[in-house]
Structures are given as structure tokens and as C-alpha cells.
Amino acid sequence: MAEENITFTLPDLGEGLVEATVLEWQVAVGDVIGRNDPLVEVETTKSAVVIPSPQAGRVVELHAEEERVVPVGDPLVTFAVEVAEAPQAGIVGRVPTEEAAPRRRVRLKPPAE
Amino acid sequence: MTANLIGDVTMRYVDLPPQASDGSVPVLLLHGFGTSFDMNWRAAGWPRVLEAAGRRVIGPDLRGHGGSDKPTESGLYLPEHFVDDLLRLLDALDVEVVDVVGYSMGSRLAWSLALTAPARVRRMVLAGFGPTDALAGLGETAPGTGDTPFDHVFRTVAALPGNDPEALAACAHGQAADPFVPVPRPEGVPMLLVAGAEDTVAAGASDLAAACGAGFVEIPGRHHANAVSARAFKEAVVDFLG
Amino acid sequence: MTELIERTAAPAVGDETVELSMQQAINRALRVLLAEDPDVVVFGEDVGALGGVFRVTDGLQKEFGDRRVFDTPLAESAIMGMAVGLAMNGLRPVPELQFDGFAYPAIDQIVNQVARMNYRTRGAAPMPITLRLPSFGGIQAPEHHGESLETLFAHTPGLKVVAPSDPGEAYSLLLQSVRSDDPVVYMEPKARYWERRPVRLSEPTDPIGTCRTVRPGRHATLVAWGAMVHKCLQVAELAAEDGVDLEVIDLRWLTPIDAAGLAASVARTKRAVVVHEAPLTAGLGAEVATLITENCFRDLAAPVQRVTGFDVPYPAGPLEPQYLPTIDRVLLAVQRTLEY
Numbered sequence: 001m002a003e004e005n006i007t008f009t010l011p012d013l014g015e016g017l018v019e020a021t022v023l024e025w026q027v028a029v030g031d032v033i034g035r036n037d038p039l040v041e042v043e044t045t046k047s048a049v050v051i052p053s054p055q056a057g058r059v060v061e062l063h064a065e066e067e068r069v070v071p072v073g074d075p076l077v078t079f080a081v082e083v084a085e086a087p088q089a090g091i092v093g094r095v096p097t098e099e100a101a102p103r104r105r106v107r108l109k110p111p112a113e
Numbered sequence: 114m115t116a117n118l119i120g121d122v123t124m125r126y127v128d129l130p131p132q133a134s135d136g137s138v139p140v141l142l143l144h145g146f147g148t149s150f151d152m153n154w155r156a157a158g159w160p161r162v163l164e165a166a167g168r169r170v171i172g173p174d175l176r177g178h179g180g181s182d183k184p185t186e187s188g189l190y191l192p193e194h195f196v197d198d199l200l201r202l203l204d205a206l207d208v209e210v211v212d213v214v215g216y217s218m219g220s221r222l223a224w225s226l227a228l229t230a231p232a233r234v235r236r237m238v239l240a241g242f243g244p245t246d247a248l249a250g251l252g253e254t255a256p257g258t259g260d261t262p263f264d265h266v267f268r269t270v271a272a273l274p275g276n277d278p279e280a281l282a283a284c285a286h287g288q289a290a291d292p293f294v295p296v297p298r299p300e301g302v303p304m305l306l307v308a309g310a311e312d313t314v315a316a317g318a319s320d321l322a323a324a325c326g327a328g329f330v331e332i333p334g335r336h337h338a339n340a341v342s343a344r345a346f347k348e349a350v351v352d353f354l355g
Numbered sequence: 356m357t358e359l360i361e362r363t364a365a366p367a368v369g370d371e372t373v374e375l376s377m378q379q380a381i382n383r384a385l386r387v388l389l390a391e392d393p394d395v396v397v398f399g400e401d402v403g404a405l406g407g408v409f410r411v412t413d414g415l416q417k418e419f420g421d422r423r424v425f426d427t428p429l430a431e432s433a434i435m436g437m438a439v440g441l442a443m444n445g446l447r448p449v450p451e452l453q454f455d456g457f458a459y460p461a462i463d464q465i466v467n468q469v470a471r472m473n474y475r476t477r478g479a480a481p482m483p484i485t486l487r488l489p490s491f492g493g494i495q496a497p498e499h500h501g502e503s504l505e506t507l508f509a510h511t512p513g514l515k516v517v518a519p520s521d522p523g524e525a526y527s528l529l530l531q532s533v534r535s536d537d538p539v540v541y542m543e544p545k546a547r548y549w550e551r552r553p554v555r556l557s558e559p560t561d562p563i564g565t566c567r568t569v570r571p572g573r574h575a576t577l578v579a580w581g582a583m584v585h586k587c588l589q590v591a592e593l594a595a596e597d598g599v600d601l602e603v604i605d606l607r608w609l610t611p612i613d614a615a616g617l618a619a620s621v622a623r624t625k626r627a628v629v630v631h632e633a634p635l636t637a638g639l640g641a642e643v644a645t646l647i648t649e650n651c652f653r654d655l656a657a658p659v660q661r662v663t664g665f666d667v668p669y670p671a672g673p674l675e676p677q678y679l680p681t682i683d684r685v686l687l688a689v690q691r692t693l694e695y
Contacts, residue, residue, distance in 0.1 A: 043338070
């Protein structure tokens with residue numbers, strides 16, 4: 001398995017909000033967290049919310065200090081996640097395996113020439 | 114699950130089972146004025162914290178709010194109506210006793226619930242709430258037109274999608290008709306008060322706590338709108354409810 | 356991320372022979388087409404940043420930019436509608452519908468617009484669109500991810516329909532399809548995406564609408580397309596052990612069908628078995644059998660046999676092996692023609 005960095009930006013929090021203030025990080029650099037674990041507490045002009053993590057992985061960087069205003073779309077956090085060496089992204093179904101020797105039960109009688 | 118309690122004023126509520134129950138009583142979360150269970154509690158990360166603590170969460174949208182019916186007559190928003198709604202909900206869910214956590218208006222209603230039915234409230238947290246009635250002096254004036262802390266709250270929440278400003282104004286007038294008084298205190302219900310250090314709506318919360326013999330936790334640096342999601346608040350509640 | 360598609364410096368058609376999977380061969384052909392014609396645009400669900408769920412468009416957006424290779428919403432009707440508009444404005448669209456079962460929402464655009472526009476406008480608005488459609492079964496995918504829609508398209512005048520059977524065919528048939536000014540439905544057999552074969556990266560030589568003889572034989576002709584060509588080759592190998600010499604024809608162009616090519620083969624072998632994954636009734640096998648009968652009536656030693664999927668909705672993944680033509684079912688059909 002190889003590691004890849006994935007950066008998560010401040011998502012659109014709806015209702016036309018364009019920015020949010022980071023109140024308190026619920027994770028620290030080095031933490032290994034699961035998907036949907038509490039990530040960061042932010043405040044918008046409407047309310048305070050806790051954003052769950054969109055990603056499982058190890059936190060490698062927090063891009064905004066507490067009390068900083070972050071515009072929607074700006075980097076919030078970077079995760080290191082494990083990725084398969086040869087990704088078969090999005091495959092639906094399975095790769096067919098070829099039988100070494102095709103099997104059969106029927107035998108043919110050659111035609112009279 | 115999310116369901117509706119059908120009645121004269123139908124109430125939407127959620128009933129969330131814990132990750133692993135330890136047999137403790139459910140927690141009833143009462144949101145503040147102009148918000149809803151989802152906005153006040155869910156978005157702030159509360160269900161997850163309480164579920165992880167082994168607690169079942171019951172979260173109504175109070176009448177006039179969220180997905181519940183929104184009548185526009187102020188006479189339907191007296192504290193006793195809310196208390197009736199809550200007792201009807203607990204009966205419908207076959208829940209005898211709960212811990213109650215209120216925020217702002219929800220705290221005032223928690224207090225009323227505990228006064229009306231002390232046997233059904235085991236412990237109670239009043240957050241974002243103080244002895245000064247936020248609605249004092251509202252009278253017949255339209256809320257949101259002045260410069261009191263409540264006017265500011267009203268203007269913010271009246272503009273939220275899904276809210277009905279007329280119903281919210283009726284709710285404000287209904288509650289103002291029966292102002293909060295800190296005596297008598299609900300007997301036999303252990304109480305904790307929590308407030309942001311900058312919360313003007315909850316001014317005097319520590320005095321009320323002292324007068325009631327309740328604990329008090331202050332959230333540094335937080336005001337009325339952003340104290341709800343604070344980790345310190347959640348930890349204090351989980352600790353207090355035990 | 357590991358690049359699945361190795362890069363070469365020059366994507367131009369040469370005479371090089373390299374070993375490629377069908378995914379890679381199609382990718383290579385798309386690179387040639389994008390490089391040679393600035394009007395070629397590739398689009399569809401996840402074809403851009405992701406590189407396609409089957410990795411067929413891997414790296415194309417990086418190489419040619421997101422104005423020529425781009426993602427679309429999950430809206431097949433909009434994808435094909437966009438192709439019509441782009442074609443009317445002089446571009447050469449190569450849309451992808453991610454799985455054949457997802458073509459149904461776009462049928463209105465394909466049948467009522469793509470296939471008719473050239474006729475409707477008396478040639479003023481040709482539709483040089485190549486619809487890439489990962490097709491057929493064999494990967495045990497969920498419902499709607501495996502179908503056999505060739506009859507639907509072959510029965511829609513105005514469309515050409517082609518189904519490659521191996522990487523080399525996929526390469527040259529895609530070059531021909533995209534360069535053609537007619538709309539082409541290019542059906543990629545999902546089950547054959549992964550097998551690697553030597554591919555000669557040269558200009559196509561066979562004209563559009565010709566079949567090809569994959570294996571010459573004397574005793575009977577097997578006719579197939581897409582993944583069933585491979586199945587027929589397996590059958591022919593086994594039949595050879597029994598002393599039966601089977602010819603295998605890859606029909607590849609399903610419209611126009613090479614009636615003359617079929618007749619030339621069956622006139623020699625006097626027996627024919629057509630194999631397809633689609634259901635029997637009103638399937639393309641009936642058309643093939645009729646063409647052979649019309650052209651070779653006096654030569655035939657036996658009625659043309661059909662080995663097909665069953666007349667049931669295409670089954671979910673686990674039942675696929677019971678639905679698709681098997682080696683034994685094809686062998687039995689061969690035996691019937693030999694014993695007739």
C-alpha cells in the first residue's frame with residue numbers, strides 16, 4: 001500500500017454562506033481518524049456546526065488556525081490515506097478470470113466426408 | 114428514526130438509539146428559539162457524542178419550529194403547551210424518565226417541564242440561559258424591531274429557510290405572556306447551568322446556578338450563537354449526566 | 356497513483372506492434388484521434404479526472420485538457436443531447452455512456468436526434484458522433500450494468516453499429532468509427548477489456564462494413580461478435596480435438612452487415628451457427644440467419660442454428676453463467692448442423 005495526500009476544502013455549508021470561522025479543531029496533526037468522525041467546529045453567520053470528516057486517514061496538516069475566517073473552497077485539512085498500488089477505480093463487477101483449459105461435456109462426431 | 118406525533122399541533126421528532134445502551138435514561142434535547150433539533154443539536158455534533166456515551170437521544174422540533182406545525186396564534190405558545198407536547202411525546206414513546214438538556218428557550222421549557230412533572234426528569238442541564246427573561250418588555254411590540262439581544266436573535270432566525278416569521282413572533286408573544294421566574298425551583302432535580310462567557314442572553318447564569326444550588330460551567334470565548342457546538346459544553350454535559 | 360496506461364512519445368499511427376489490453380488499445384486510439392483532429396471531444400460520466408470506470412480514458416484529460424476531455428453530470432439524455440449540439444456546431448464528439456444499461460435514458464436522443472439529423476436536414480447537419488458504450492455481460496455486474504442492446508441500435512436506420520472482439524480490432528475500428536461522418540455506436544465488450552494481445556498500431560485497411568475470418572475451417576461457420584468471438588474460438592479449438600474443423604467469423608460491423616462475407620464463408624462450409632448474448636427472439640442472430648439463407652439457400656446442408664441468451668430480462672451478476680452461451684451449448688448446436 002502507498003500513501004497519498006488528500007486535501008479537504010471548506011465545503012459549501014448551504015444557504016449562500018461564503019465563509020466560516022474555525023472555532024475549534026476536534027483533531028490534531030498525527031491523529032488517525034475515521035470517516036464521519038468530528039473534524040472541526042466552525043461558525044457561520046447563521047450557526048455553529050461540527051463538520052464530520054469526509055475521509056478516513058492520518059491528519060498531516062491543518063490549514064487554518066482557530067478563530068481564522070476560511071472562505072468556502074479554501075483548504076481546511078490534509079489527510080494521508082492509503083491507496084492500492086494499482087487502482088481499479090470504480091470497477092463494477094469483477095474482472096473475468098480466464099480458465100487455463102476451457103471445459104466441456106459435449107463431444108462432436110465429425111461429418112462423413 | 115424521524116417520526117411525527119400527530120395532534121392538534123403535530124410534532125416532528127427524532128428518536129436515536131445509542132451505539133450500545135448501558136441502560137441509562139434517554140436524553141431529551143430541547144432546542145432554542147427559531148432553530149430546530151437538526152440545526153441546534155445535530156449540526157453541532159450532539160447526537161454522536163451522546164450516542165457514543167450510550168444514551169438514547171430524543172429530539173423534538175418544538176411547535177412553531179423545524180418540521181413541526183407552525184400555528185400563528187400566540188395563545189398556542191404558552192409554556193404549558195410545550196410541556197404538554199413533551200409529556201405527550203414521552204408517553205407515546207413509553208419513556209418514563211429522561212435527562213433534559215435545553216438550550217436558550219429550550220432551557221426555559223426544561224425548567225417548566227421539571228416543575229410540572231418532576232418525577233419524569235432525572236437530571237437537567239440549562240444552557241444558554243439566565244435569570245433575566247430575554248423576552249421581558251416585549252409586550253405587544255413586534256419582535257426583531259428593537260435592539261435588545263433577543264431582537265438580534267429574532268432577526269437572524271426569522272431569515273432562516275423553513276422558518277415562519279409570523280409563527281416565531283406568535284411564539285415570542287406567547288412565552289412573554291408567562292415570564293420566567295426563578296422561584297420555585299424544580300425540587301429534587303439536580304441541575305447544571307452552562308453558558309458562553311460572552312453570552313449576553315444568558316447573563317447572570319452563574320447567579321441563577323448559585324441561587325438554585327446548581328453547578329455552573331462557563332465556556333470561554335463563546336457567545337450565544339456559537340457555544341452550542343463547543344466541546345467543553347459537550348464534555349460538561351456527558352460528565353454531569355454520568 | 357500508478358498510471359495504468361503507459362505513455363508513448365508519439366501517439367501517431369505507425370507500424371509498431373505492442374502488447375495492449377483492450378482498455379489500453381482504445382485509450383491509444385483515442386489519443387491518436389484527439390491528437391490528429393482538434394474537433395474531437397471526449398466526454399461522459401467520470402471520463403475526465405477519474406479516467407473512466409474501466410480506465411479507458413485514463414490520462415486523456417491531463418494530456419489534452421479539460422476542454423477536450425471532460426466529465427458530465429449523471430444524465431445520459433443530456434450527454435447525447437450535448438453530442439448532437441456539438442456535432443451540429445462542427446465538432447466530432449466521442450461521448451461515453453458508462454454502461455450499456457444506462458443507454459435507455461438516452462434512447463430518445465440517440466433514435467430521434469442522432470440517427471435522423473442527417474436525413475432531417477438533407478445532409479446539412481451530419482452527426483459524426485461515436486458513442487462509446489461498454490457493453491454485454493461477463494463481469495457479473497449488478498442489474499443495468501450488462502445488457503446486449505445491439506439489435507436496438509441495428510434496427511435504428513441512420514446508425515452504424517460495431518462491436519470489436521480483441522484489442523487490435525478495438526484500436527482500428529475506433530479510428531474508423533470516429534473518422535466516419537456517420538454516427539456509430541461502438542460497443543466495447545466489457546468481458547474482454549483486460550486480456551492483453553499484441554496490437555499492430557497501423558492504419559485500418561478493411562473497409563467499414565466488412566466481417567473478418569478469425570479462424571479458417573471447413574465443416575461449419577461460427578458467426579459471432581464482441582466477447583462471443585473468443586468463446587467461438589475456444590469452441591473451435593475443442594472441436595478440432597474431435598476432428599471437426601470450424602471456421603470463426605467475427606462479424607464486427609452489425610450495421611451494415613457484411614452479407615457477402617457471410618455468404619462466401621457458408622457457401623464453402625455449408626453449415627452455420629450464430630452466437631450472441633442477447634435474447635433469442637428477434638435478436639440479430641435472426642437477421643444473420645436470414646441473410647445466410649437468402650444468399651446460400653442451395654448451399655446449406657442444415658438450417659442455420661442460433662445459440663443465444665434466453666428470452667428473459669438480462670439476469671443479475673450471479674446468474675450470468677447460466678444465461679450466457681456456453682461452450683457446450685455452442686458445441687451442441689454444431690452437432691445439430693453436422694447431424695441434420
